[in-house]
């Protein structure tokens with residue numbers, strides 16, 4: 001249990017890789033102490049949900065690191081309310097970096113991933129933590145067009 005994350009946040013960590021879970025819990029404590037608390041909005045994601053996100057134009061890939069439980073999304077909070085001030089996400093990223101170093105886990109922040117620039121997203125390093133599910137999806141190519149809506153997102 002963590003006194004720095006709410007029960008819904010902790011529930012989102014179900015199915016998330018144990019190494020990433022340790023980093024999130026440590027980062028939550030550090031971030032709270034630094035005055036930039038956060039909550040976890042999503043951890044492991046089903047393929048059905050990922051397909052829906054792509055259909056809705058909210059994600060561009062079926063190879064999401066969320067599928068295998070290798071990624072989490074967070075939201076910065078202020079007095080328990082979500083907010084999107086960039087400085088807070090920079091601070092949260094520093095808490096994650098420090099927590100990952102302390103745990104000996106290699107992670108990447110979405111704010112530093114080329115072509116993604118998602119400040120709410122943290123994932124385990126792809127080389128250190130390959131996702132066998134993503135490899136399977138890749139081998140099944142060219143399946144992508146079937147997953148795309150005929151007329152684009154509406």
Ligand SMILES: [Zn+2]
Nearest residue numbers: 071072073121
């Ligand atoms: Zn994400």
